[in-house]
Amino acid sequence: MNPFCTAFLALSSAIFTQAAPQDLWAHVRNTAGLGELRGVTAALGPRGPARVLRIRVADSVMGRYAWATVPAPQRGWPLARRKVVEALISNRGDRTVDVALWAVGRRGWDAVMEFAKLAPGQSRTFACDLRAAFPDGTPKVDPAQISQVQIMLRAPKPGDTLEVRLLQASGEAPEWSRPAARLDVPDLAPGRPAPGRRVRFLLPGDSPSGAYSVLYLPEDWQPGRLYPVIAEYPGNVFYDPSCYSTGRPERCVIGYGITRGLGAIWVSLPFVDPGARAIVEDGWGDADATAAYAVRVLDEICRRFGGDPANLILTGFSRGAIACGYIGLRNHRIARLWKAMHTCQHFDGDGWNGARMPGALERARRFSGREIFHTDNSSDLLRRIMTEAGVSAVYVESGLQAHSAAMFLDDRPSTLQLRRWFHNLAGSRPSLQTRPGK
Numbered sequence: 001m002n003p004f005c006t007a008f009l010a011l012s013s014a015i016f017t018q019a020a021p022q023d024l025w026a027h028v029r030n031t032a033g034l035g036e037l038r039g040v041t042a043a044l045g046p047r048g049p050a051r052v053l054r055i056r057v058a059d060s061v062m063g064r065y066a067w068a069t070v071p072a073p074q075r076g077w078p079l080a081r082r083k084v085v086e087a088l089i090s091n092r093g094d095r096t097v098d099v100a101l102w103a104v105g106r107r108g109w110d111a112v113m114e115f116a117k118l119a120p121g122q123s124r125t126f127a128c129d130l131r132a133a134f135p136d137g138t139p140k141v142d143p144a145q146i147s148q149v150q151i152m153l154r155a156p157k158p159g160d161t162l163e164v165r166l167l168q169a170s171g172e173a174p175e176w177s178r179p180a181a182r183l184d185v186p187d188l189a190p191g192r193p194a195p196g197r198r199v200r201f202l203l204p205g206d207s208p209s210g211a212y213s214v215l216y217l218p219e220d221w222q223p224g225r226l227y228p229v230i231a232e233y234p235g236n237v238f239y240d241p242s243c244y245s246t247g248r249p250e251r252c253v254i255g256y257g258i259t260r261g262l263g264a265i266w267v268s269l270p271f272v273d274p275g276a277r278a279i280v281e282d283g284w285g286d287a288d289a290t291a292a293y294a295v296r297v298l299d300e301i302c303r304r305f306g307g308d309p310a311n312l313i314l315t316g317f318s319r320g321a322i323a324c325g326y327i328g329l330r331n332h333r334i335a336r337l338w339k340a341m342h343t344c345q346h347f348d349g350d351g352w353n354g355a356r357m358p359g360a361l362e363r364a365r366r367f368s369g370r371e372i373f374h375t376d377n378s379s380d381l382l383r384r385i386m387t388e389a390g391v392s393a394v395y396v397e398s399g400l401q402a403h404s405a406a407m408f409l410d411d412r413p414s415t416l417q418l419r420r421w422f423h424n425l426a427g428s429r430p431s432l433q434t435r436p437g438k
Helices: 003-017 254-259 287-305 319-326 357-364 379-389 413-426
Strands: 040-044 052-057 065-071 082-091 097-105 111-118 123-129 146-154 161-172 198-201 213-216 227-233 238-240 243-245 265-268 307-317 340-344 371-375 393-396
Touching: 040 065, 052 065, 052 146, 082 097, 082 111, 082 146, 097 123, 111 123, 146 161, 213 287, 227 254, 227 287, 227 319, 227 413, 254 265, 254 307, 254 340, 254 413, 265 287, 287 307, 307 319, 307 413, 319 340, 319 357, 340 413, 357 379, 371 379, 371 413, 379 393, 393 413
Parallel strands: 227 265, 227 307, 307 340, 340 371, 371 393
Antiparallel strands: 040 052, 052 161, 065 146, 082 123, 082 161, 097 111, 097 146, 198 213, 213 265, 238 243
């Protein structure tokens, strides 16, 4: 055969065998099938190649972000061989807007995004790289575990309007390979607490629409036994190329990374404001009320589920790490709970949102626990506070090189050291001792 014909046939074969783009919203019948709408109204057109999602920022918008989401189908999207999630987004408003397209992971995985400014009338294809990694090479998402696509406006103003077209997955890549020993955090499940289930946990008398914590009983939980309890505070709400943080307790991962789901109870705590009657995503809420809420939650867990009051460990990431001191040592009632603390990327005294050094030193003196373990914190910056706390601290570097808690779901040296520290301190298996009165 003519060499030219051979080359032409090979090229034609490659073109025609390449996978066509995959429609990501064919399963969404109408506007009612969309996911969360935050600060926007939305209208989704009929299914087909010309489908359009129109998003308008509401007059009552509050906060730094607004968004519309397209949820994955019940069985998920088959994206293990795809390169990107993309959409054509147009600005139909009369001012320049900051827009981000997110592909959000589930089961403790992170998220990937593309951000750009759109001038009035401008259109642009946004593409989320499903093979994106942290600086150390750790994958950000499992392409087969994308829970939703999120179209977000930052610093939204009433009347900002976007149109979204061609929401799809495109490009081919080798079959995605899962990192060895990577953990999957259990999804939030409906219903009551049970071994191996992660659920919303309400205090007696609280409204389902108000504040809640997220409770996980270990897979080996048995009634009548005592278990260490890890209480965890989440980071602040923050959506940035390096960090996807909702500010809500269900986004926590550290406690599961430490225990691998065995031998300890894990509770993710909220920041609360009694006046708002809701989870506070940004800031402390009412700091005193937040501390009081944590005390009530821990008392309830110890009373009902065998939490060991002598084995309570407080942890947190970013805002949550600062909260270990700012909230966890706010008064003697809450400070005396903790046997130990673990913090990741920040600590009380760095100045964020009122957590200044003089107050941090005073709070540190209330710590009556045994040890404090720091991941990605500077010993030079914290030496004075640790001296006031009266403990020798442990410092490790994760190597992730990003503002994220993803390192706790891998078997990296810093995480293995943290697990050994926890095991030696609290024990990673349930105590044979029965609860008082049982």
